[in-house]
Amino acid sequence: MEKFKNIKKDFPIFKERIIYLDNAATTQKPKEVIESIKEYYEKFNGNADRGLYFLSLKSSKVIEKTRRIIANLINSDPEEIIFTKNATESLNILAYSLENELVKKEEIVSTENEHHSNFIPWQQLAKRKKVKFKIIQVDKKNFDFKNFEEQITKETKIVTFSLMSNVSGKIYPAKEIINKIRKIKKDVIIILDATQAIAHIPINVKELDCDFLCFSSHKIYGPFGVGVLFGKKELLKKLNPVLFGGGMVLKVTKNSCIWKDLPKKFEAGSPDCANIYGLGKAIEYLKKINLKDIFDYENELKNYTIKKLYNIKNIRIFGHGDDSYGPIISFFIDKIHPHDIADICAKSNICIRAGSHCAQLLMRRLGISSSVRVSLSFYNDIEDIEKLIFCLNKISKILDG
């Protein structure tokens, strides 16, 4: 696509000769985002919701505007958007908030496909509450969930899974899965981890009918330090906050408190206004390019990458046998350790990832301790892929020649 030809110019980091293919770890920032943070500190710096002067009022406005931008992106109401530190914190806050909702004999269901951040909080919650913790298996060839519905019973209280795998790139048919779950038990609390999906597929929480969804700003071209937790307002109203302090309380007496309304009830402490402002700018930037074009371009580049990777000697690509995958590709080259591949690539300024990708359960299912991962963005191009392939061929010759 023509419009992506010079898109690297929008990202100051690419002034340096660097081939960045680790977008599942974090994305690079467009200059609008970087400049917005400087602009915030130079022009608006104040503590939101605290002062009556311009700086504080402007900071409040900045936060509420970003909230609307996010609500618009995922089709929620602004009051259903809670700012956190990152997706991990969103999920941990949620796990603690839901603690009072769980009673004996109820069950939590997660999958072995999860990033540790969407697995450990639920495993630990189940331990604290002494409830059953069920783990859905995945098929190691096509990464489909195995017998998801069979694990859902009248006792199931919470189900949590990722929209898109951070290892295989598999995009799960969340709407279909949620429909099936709700047919068995309507009021199951369904949580979606959209951390990887948010930058690569359209997300509509009303259509999905999930109860909660989370993601991190830094994986959608925004700054680090900001996370998002979406929750259906009737549920958020019911839940108790778990972080306490300034900004979230209306009235404090010696023995009790009255919390503020949504979403402030869940946002204790001074918010990270500058980075929230930056996140808003990141989403506006993406919309300006056009989200659909981004997703189409990334899909095309992913198909090209897969085709090229298959020419590498003794390569094993995980999944990607059909169209249900986003632009994250994990692979293994027989007899060559993933760390050596990533290290030699790094010497050529090619940034790819090797390791367990914070998904040890999935690695065990695949029978490996680590894999190489290449994850694409719309700023990558065919030239980046050609350089990667050249380097992989060179590694293959040195270590398996």
Add this chain to the structure above:
Amino acid sequence: MDEIYKEEIIKHYKNPKNKKKINEKECECYKEDYNPFCGDRVKICLKIKNKKIEKIFFDGEGCVISQFSASVLSEKLKNKNIEEIIKIEKRDLLKMLGIKKITIARIKCAMLPLVAIKKAIIEYISKNKNLI
């Protein structure tokens, strides 16, 4: 190409010294260690006589650096006093391996076999206090 992928290192990687399948029960001094960052795993089996290393065998899966390090150590630590081996530090190891430049992420790979050997010796000493 970077010095950690030079010919000498690749040679060890492709044909490691003293690498064989290890049965824990047959080792009087054994340790397994693991690096969660990259998934490298190393098993160490030591034969110790009169406070000296008689033989070192290793097994496991790992990258070029960890395999190279294990292979070199299995040769260079032979006949060394176990109390001296415990004192070996990062810079001594890099000297032994002949590596000058290595990134922080890869130091752990090089250290993995040494850490396992040191842990094995410490356990051996505490188990055999009366004998030593």
